[in-house]
Amino acid sequence: MFVAWRDLRFAKGRFALMGAVVVLITLLVGLLSGLTAGLARDNTVAITSLPADRLAFAPPPDGQDVSFTNSTVGESAWRDWAKQPGVRSAEPIGIRTVNGSAGDRTVAVAAFGVGPAAKIAPESGKLGPGRVVLSAKAADELNTGVGDTVRLGPLDEKVAAVEGDAMYSHQPVVWTSLDDWQKLGHSGTSKAEQATVIALTGHAGADYAAGDRVAGTRSVPLADSLSALASYQAENGSLQLMRGFLFAISALVVGAFFTVWTIQRSGDIAVLKALGASTPYLLKDALGQAVAMLSVGTLLGTGIATLAGALIGRTVPFVLESATLLVPALVMITLGITGAALSIRRITAVDPLTALGSAR
Amino acid sequence: MTLAMTDVTLTYPDGDQPRLTALDTVSLEVAAGRLVAVVGPSGSGKSSLLAVAATLVTPDAGKVVVDGTETAGLSPAEKAELRRERIGIVFQQPNLLPSLTAAEQLQVMAHLSGRRPRETRSRALDLLDAVGLAGKADRRPHQLSGGQRQRINIARALMNEPAVMLVDEPTSALDHERGAAVLDLLGGLARERGVATVLVTHDRSHLKAAHAILTMTDGILTP
Structure with a gap:
């Protein structure tokens, strides 16, 4: 070099x-990545943190995918699942959005109803008829604590504990007993126990397909179940698309810069070639230049994004971790180098003969 | 002979016309420490002669041997190595790299050959001294005069201790007095350092340093 x-x-x-452009794009990508992860967390963390391997949904109509909104499973289904060989536990979970209120505050919360012996809710031993466990954000937004009373839909519930940071569809989670959850929206409409999904844990090799056939459900791995959350899919898809475009733009901008730069210095390259510089020497030199500029620009952009994320993380959903900052930075450098490499390959075409008799 | 060209012929395509003959069975021998001047008008084939000797162009026929290495059949990488290690080129215009200082213009030659720049600075300074540019080592091209840049051009060609030096119209951008000084310098350096030097020029003046003067006319080289 x-x-x-x-x-x-x-x-x-x-x-x-050019470095400033890289800094700004990296800053934008870093902020967008942190925001995407933050929004995804607020949308799905109650699901992704469930201690389960799979979720069983009510089978959707033909040609449609499973959906939290449209799924209703009956008691017979989770009892059938519990009997399946290889399945350790099958816990029903009811999920519903209701208004929660305490004092003069009313907020929309996600009520997660779980069975009496379920271990999937935090502080599950404290759940029972008339007793709920609030996530920290629910307690904060309702301005309540342990021992206070909150109103969930038509029910008055005592706060038995405040635990965890579960969020679902951007709403804080309130854990209730399944019996109380039944009364939140279906009061008087069904005599049988019902839930939204069944959380399954099993041993390796458990035959989930057979379980689905017996229980009349469709089970999917926990990670795949996020696609059953329509709001998550739309939101995450849009943000990922924006991120993808930013990556593509950065590669194009860097490529364009190095194309012009290489054309500008083609006279120097011809002289160096005439003096005996090998093509690999010149390519290494030019690529090293691109790597240096991209690394410094990306490092600065990531640093600023980290600072900005730490500041705005208190007011907007923002995840500040290596996956949301370092991975985009590495992708930026990799794509930038690819763009630069494609443009500096024209070095190979420069004719050293042009250095003879040229006036520069 | 350090540089030997035997029956070298070079033609170029010329549209629909028959190929243009730039060099017509040219033969030339230059021993170490000798300076041979090739004079002739523009378009007579002088630059083509240099391009072939510098391995930048492959002739249609004939044989070129540089410091014992026949250039026919060499790969582009081998030709680049030959230029780097055994051929010094003095361009018509200085062709200095704008981002490098005077010393670095010379050090880059050593770097091309895989040597560390720090180890080669003292040699670069010695050569700058030899061409009368002591104290200008840290100047960039835009801070130097035309004559000074041409002297760096010459010093750069000598940096890797070449066996052959090819000089292309070195005085074309210089005034009479500076042109004479540059040619004297070239002649002296070729003798002192034992470099076989071919100088092409259209200007017959100030060629007293040359051991032989040949004339190029329409691609034919004559004494």
Whole structure:
């Protein structure tokens, strides 16, 4: 990188300008990644943190996918699942959005109803008729604590514990007994026990397909069940699309810069070739220049994104972790190098003969 | 002979016309420490002669041997190595890299050959001294005069201790006095360092340093 370093110093204005573009794109990608992960967390953490291997849904109509909104499973289904060989536990979970109120505050909460012996809710031993466990955010938004009374739909419930950070569809979770959950929206409409899904845990090799046939359900791995949450799919898809476009734009911008830069210095390249520089030497030199500029730009952009994330994380859903900051940074560098590599390959086409008799 | 060209013929395509003959069975021998000047008008084939000797163009026929290495059949990488290690080129215009200082213009040659720049700075400074540019080592091209840039051009060609130096119209951008000084410098360096030097020029003046003067006319080289 003998010439490349000196070019970086000599043409520092041009490289600073391009570096600033890389910093800004990296900042935008970093913020978007943190926000995407934060929104996803607020949408799904109550599901992804369930101690379960799979979720069993009511089978959807032909041609449709499983959906939390449309799923209703009966008591016979989770009893059938509990008897399946290889299945350790089959716990019904009822999920419903209701208004929760305490004092003068009313907020929409996600009521998660679980069976009496279920271990899937935090502080599950404290759940029972008339007793609920609030997630920290639910307690915060309702401004209540242990021992207070909150109203969930038509029911008055005593707060038995405040535990966990479960969120579902951007709403804080309130854990209730399945019996109380039944009364929240279906009061008088059904005599049989009902839930939304069944959380399954099993041994390796458990035959879930056979279980589905017996119970009349469709089970999917926990991670795949997120696609059953329509709001998550739409939101996450949009944000990922924006992120993808930003990556593509950064590769194009870096590629365009190095294309122009390579054309500008094609005279220098011809001279170096005439003096005996090998093509690999010149390519290494130019690529090293791109890596240096991208690394510094990305490092600065990621640093600023980290600071910004730490500041805005208190007011907006933002996940500040290596996966949301370092991975996009590495992708930026990789794509930028790819863009640069494609543009500097024209070095191979520069004819050293043009250095003879040229006036520069 | 350090540089030997035997019956070299080079033609170029010329549209629908028959191919244009740039070099017509040219033969040339230059021993170490000798300076041979090739004079002739523009378009006579002088630059083509240099391009073939520098392995930048492959001739249609004939044989070129540089410091014992026949250039026919060499790969592009081998030709680049030959230029790097055994051929010094002095361009018509200085062709200096704008981002490098005077010393770095020379050090880059050593870097191309895989040597560390730090180890080669003292040699670069010695060569700058030899061409009368002591104290200008840290100047960039835009901070130097045309004559000074041409001297760096010459010093750069000598950095890797070449066996052959090919010089292309070195005085074309210089005034009379500076042109004479540059040619004297070239002649002196070729003798002192034992470099076989071919100088092509259209200007017959100031060629007293040359051991032989040949004339190129329409691709034919004559004494």
